[in-house]
Amino acid sequence: MVINPRWLAWLIAICVATITVAFLSLITRESTVMFVTFAISASATFILVYFTIEFIVLREVNEVYSALSKLKKKDFTIKPKNNNPTLSPIQQLNDELYAYTSGKQQEIDQLKKLEIYRREFLADVSHELKTPIFVAQGYIETLLDGALEDTEVSEKFLRKASVTLDGLNNLVQDLVTLSQMEAGMITMSPSIFNLCGLLGELLDIFEKRLQERNMKLFIHNNTSKCEIEADKPRIRQVFFNLIDNAIKYSYASGEIHIKLENNPKGVHIEVRDHGQGIPPEDIEHIFERFYRVEKSRTKTEGGSGLGLAIVKQILEAHGANIAVKSKLGEKTTFSFDLPAQTL
Ligand SMILES: Nc1ncnc2c1ncn2[C@@H]1O[C@H](COP(=O)(O)OP(=O)(O)OP(=O)(O)O)[C@@H](O)[C@H]1O
Ligand SMILES: [Mg+2]
Structure with a gap:
């Protein structure tokens, strides 16, 4: 059942008015006085309760919603009013919720970026390794297909394959150095x-x-x-x-x-x-x-x-x-x- 703030306010107002009139009946049995008292106390209580719920509680809840919708749009501009003892529990809850969710959201974004970076890195590495291997393979296959008979051609091709493999070796060395340095495995010796x-x-x-x-x-x-x-x-x-x-x-x-x-x-x-x-x-x-x-x-x-x-x-x-x-x-x-x- 959905609790409507207006119905809740009316319910409390009628209860308060009934109790007031019940007490009043101990003093007087005048029906007009009792009716007016009932009406005034019911209306006053309704106004008080209704506005308290609307303006204090719902306003805070709305703030929670607006913070959440900002988070959905990845807007992290809200600054939590940390450790302010004058804040209501709902405001504190809002701040806590916002700080926690924005932290998590930023972590997720960071992980997504890392995942893209990792994928691109793997694609780059495989591309860079594939090219020289493919070239060296080409020279060797040509040699095996008959170029070996010709000493001059075979020496030229072997030299080219050697240069390509040297390049591959340098590339792997560079990659190893980079990852070791990034992982903090290489320390400087001054x-x-x-x-x-x-x-x-x-x-x-x-x-x-x-x-x-x-x-x-x-x-x-x-x-x-x-x-x-x-x-x-x-x-x-x-x-x-x-x-x-x-x-x-x-x-x-x-x-x-x-x-x-x-x-x-x-x-x-x-x-x-x-x-x-x-x-x-x-x-x-x-x-x-x-x-x-x-x-x-x-x-x-x-x-x-x-x-x-x-x-x-x-x-x-x-x-x-x-x-x-x-x-x-x-x-x-x-x-x-x-x-x-x-x-
Ligand atoms: N002095 C420079 N003048 C113009 N462009 C440069 C210069 N230094 C670097 N670059 C550019 O920056 C890029 C990255 O340089 P980096 O030295 O990291 O790679 P590379 O020279 O392509 O390969 P590697 O150094 O691994 O053999 C180069 O490809 C080049 O486009
Ligand atoms: Mg360079």
Whole structure:
């Protein structure tokens, strides 16, 4: 049975009026007085009870409904009036209910996002692994189909298969490193070393590629002393990935500038290239795993989109954040700080 507030108010009003008249009958038997008393006390009680229910109880219940309907629309803007002792129990219940449900809803949304991310990640990994395996398989099948007879062709195909499998090996290594770092399984081993020395070593490594593309790499050291405390092999990887990108995504004959400057806590580093640049809408994504601005552009260079994700993880493990500024078709600058005492 649905309890209507109006009927409930009338019921209480009639009970109160009857009791009042019953008491009054002990004093007087005058029917007019008894009737007027009954009418006044019934009306007054009805008004009081009805408005109490309507305006206090139902208003609170309506608030609960409106909070729930906001939650349904994923609007989490209501702020619970926490621990306010003046709140009625219904208001407190409303707050509790809202806080609990919004917490759960946000958890569900987060889990849904993670599920999408996991699915995309699996699809990316399988795609990236499938391609080199397929290519290497192609070379080997061609060899088995008769190309083995020709020594020159077979050597060429074997070399190509080997390069493809090397790429696959690098990809798997990158993936393992990334997941281990994300899972906190790799801890940084800090040591004090000379950053300029490390950049000199990298210059030697990239010299051939730079020459091939007629590019130049400049190191501007404006620091008083070039020493930092960090995990040297990992920082080498950071610079390797950044310089590798700067070469890959630059036009031939371009320049790359690495600038080191003192900052209050250590060294401020900038790696700038005068290359293709990154479109503004892609900038926020380039540190995501497997993200490539333009699939075809990167495919010709053979990148898998893991380089910057690794850079970000390594720098975060050193307590540093990486920033990027880019002008499409002109230049890209990656910058970060490496504190003197990082870990
Ligand atoms: N210096 C740069 N100039 C222009 N675009 C860049 C630059 N660095 C990165 N990008 C863009 O960001 C994307 C992600 O870079 P990232 O280094 O993570 O992957 P990748 O170079 O494609 O592959 P990998 O580094 O794994 O071999 C690149 O595909 C490229 O589109
Ligand atoms: Mg890269």
